[in-house]
Amino acid sequence: MSLLSLEAIDVHYGDFQAIYALDLHIEEGETLAVIGANGAGKSTMLKTIAGLLTPTSGSVVFEGRDISRTPPFKRVPMGIALTPEGRKIFRSLTIEENLKVGAHAKRPGPWDLAKIYEAFPLVADRKDRLGVNLSGGEQQAAAIARALMSNPRLLLLDEVSLGLAPVVVEQIYDALPAITAQGTTVLVVEQDVNQSMKVADRVQCLLEGRTVLEGAPANLSRDEIAAAYFGI
Amino acid sequence: MQWLNAVIQGVLLGGLYALLAAGLSLMFGVMRIVNLAHGVLAMVAAYLGFIFVNNMGVPWYLAILIVVPIMALVGYALQWGLFNRALSKGGLAPLLVAFGLAVVLTQLLQEIFTADNRRIQIGELGTASIQITDSIYLGWFPIITFIVAVLIIAGVQLFLNRTPLGRAMRAASDDPDTVKLMGIDNRRVYALSTALALATVGLAGMFIGMKTQFSPTYGDLVLIFAFEAVIIGGLGSLWGTLAGGIVLGVAQAVGSQINPSYGLLIGNLVFLAILAFRPQGLFPKAVTT
Numbered sequence: 272m273s274l275l276s277l278e279a280i281d282v283h284y285g286d287f288q289a290i291y292a293l294d295l296h297i298e299e300g301e302t303l304a305v306i307g308a309n310g311a312g313k314s315t316m317l318k319t320i321a322g323l324l325t326p327t328s329g330s331v332v333f334e335g336r337d338i339s340r341t342p343p344f345k346r347v348p349m350g351i352a353l354t355p356e357g358r359k360i361f362r363s364l365t366i367e368e369n370l371k372v373g374a375h376a377k378r379p380g381p382w383d384l385a386k387i388y389e390a391f392p393l394v395a396d397r398k399d400r401l402g403v404n405l406s407g408g409e410q411q412a413a414a415i416a417r418a419l420m421s422n423p424r425l426l427l428l429d430e431v432s433l434g435l436a437p438v439v440v441e442q443i444y445d446a447l448p449a450i451t452a453q454g455t456t457v458l459v460v461e462q463d464v465n466q467s468m469k470v471a472d473r474v475q476c477l478l479e480g481r482t483v484l485e486g487a488p489a490n491l492s493r494d495e496i497a498a499a500y501f502g503i
Numbered sequence: 504m505q506w507l508n509a510v511i512q513g514v515l516l517g518g519l520y521a522l523l524a525a526g527l528s529l530m531f532g533v534m535r536i537v538n539l540a541h542g543v544l545a546m547v548a549a550y551l552g553f554i555f556v557n558n559m560g561v562p563w564y565l566a567i568l569i570v571v572p573i574m575a576l577v578g579y580a581l582q583w584g585l586f587n588r589a590l591s592k593g594g595l596a597p598l599l600v601a602f603g604l605a606v607v608l609t610q611l612l613q614e615i616f617t618a619d620n621r622r623i624q625i626g627e628l629g630t631a632s633i634q635i636t637d638s639i640y641l642g643w644f645p646i647i648t649f650i651v652a653v654l655i656i657a658g659v660q661l662f663l664n665r666t667p668l669g670r671a672m673r674a675a676s677d678d679p680d681t682v683k684l685m686g687i688d689n690r691r692v693y694a695l696s697t698a699l700a701l702a703t704v705g706l707a708g709m710f711i712g713m714k715t716q717f718s719p720t721y722g723d724l725v726l727i728f729a730f731e732a733v734i735i736g737g738l739g740s741l742w743g744t745l746a747g748g749i750v751l752g753v754a755q756a757v758g759s760q761i762n763p764s765y766g767l768l769i770g771n772l773v774f775l776a777i778l779a780f781r782p783q784g785l786f787p788k789a790v791t792t
């Protein structure tokens with residue numbers, strides 16, 4: 272049984288359909304990268320998994336349970352955590368307070384403040400600063416750390432590399448092995464194909480709300496990916 | 504000496520205004536709700552106090568211990584049943600709901616209690632005072648009111664700064680959607696915020712009812728004072744609200760010293776001056792959004 276399955280979900284914003292009968296399966300312990308151009312529906316898909324959006328048809332199944340209509344705050348205690356696009360660090364809270372808010376669900380597990388500071392030295396250095404006073408890279412690291420504080424079984428990362436310098440992106444991705452080593456299943460969404468190919472066991476490419484290519488990075492050629500990515 | 508006396512009386516009065524304003528500040532801070540029913544809710548608390556103290560003979564301090572939890576429950580129910588729905592509609596809905604609530608509650612109070620002036624009896628405490636110098640006497644009741652107000656404001660601010668629920672309230676204020684991703688039910692956080700806000704309104708309403716004559720429409724004046732204190736102080740923290748209340752209280756007391764009929768006028772002028780020259784208030788939020 273997959274840890275998470277999307278079964279033929281349609282997702283709408285009002286009259287506009289962003290996702291069409293999308294299927295996705297992720298096994299426990301796996302790292303899956305979902306790639307796609309702007310507007311492919313990647314963030315929409317993650318929001319649907321996290322519960323901020325409800326599919327208009329089809330279902331979201333987590334550990335065999337249909338959670339399509341479960342509100343987002345009840346999915347966190349089940350073990351689903353999303354690091355949203357744009358990081359969404361609480362601006363008027365310090366970084367440490369942000370982390371503590373992340374631990375609100377009190378899920379038991381390997382991550383606590385001490386562990387986080389060990390794995391993310393960048394976050395430890397900035398723990399007493401207000402969220403608003405962090406650089407983009409610091410915010411991204413803090414946002415991932417905050418999601419980990421809920422000790423998720425499934426960690427959803429939306430556009431980790433967006434707007435960050437390559438060095439910073441490297442630094443942040445360097446923390447990923449420490450996360451997956453805990454058995455955490457990771458779903459990364461990226462526009463940056465190279466970065467996600469490096470870390471993922473499997474890649475799924477979206478185009479206009481549909482899957483156009485799927486497979487292990489080793490089995491996919493650059494041309495194949497480029498064609499799927501741009502829809503040519 | 505008269506002036507010093509006026510300033511001291513003003514500071515004491517300001518404590519009450521700050522307490523009154525704290526709930527308004529809290530609801531706006533956490534949920535961006537401008538609670539136009541704030542004043543009349545203080546009057547609801549005053550009438551509850553009137554029933555317990557004047558009709559049933561409960562001592563005033565016990566009546567406070569009964570009225571405050573009742574108001575907190577009212578707050579929870581109002582938020583859950585009314586304001587949360589309005590918030591999900593967005594735009595002007597919460598403001599209109601608050602306005603409607605204010606109108607309905609004022610009418611209801613008038614229906615039940617008539618428009619007659621009332622006052623919660625506190626016996627000789629109402630007139631007991633302590634002499635500071637030859638010409639300065641401080642009433643015990645204003646002193647008690649001030650101390651309670653400062654303690655409550657400090658307590659609420661510490662609660663917001665230090666506790667998990669307080670942190671959740673501040674986080675929800677920053678970003679209500681992201682808070683859900685932390686496993687927090689923001690509707691429940693809102694309900695608890697309004698419960699806390701109305702607990703402070705309940706306390707303030709009781710003190711107003713013991714201090715002056717009130718009627719159902721007195722809530723309008725109460726709402727204005729609360730607004731002025733919040734705006735003068737700035738929306739950064741309840742310490743700002745405390746400062747705003749004190750500035751307003753001192754302005755009114757000094758105004759009354761100039762001419763007994765100038766009190767409200769000077770208070771309003773100081774408010775307008777702050778609005779014109781320092782619209783962010785005396786202690787604005789360090790973080791700008």
Ligand SMILES: Nc1ncnc2c1ncn2[C@@H]1O[C@H](COP(=O)(O)OP(=O)(O)OP(=O)(O)O)[C@@H](O)[C@H]1O
Pocket residue numbers: 284287289307308309310311312313314315316356430462
């Ligand atoms: N709140 C919204 N209201 C209406 N349409 C939306 C909304 N959010 C996204 N969309 C539309 O849904 C589609 C998918 O958007 P989504 O944000 O999921 O794309 P994405 O793959 O995450 O893109 P990007 O890489 O730019 O983040 C786009 O066509 C977008 O315009």
Ligand SMILES: [Mg+2]
Pocket residue numbers: 313314315356429430
């Ligand atoms: Mg996106």
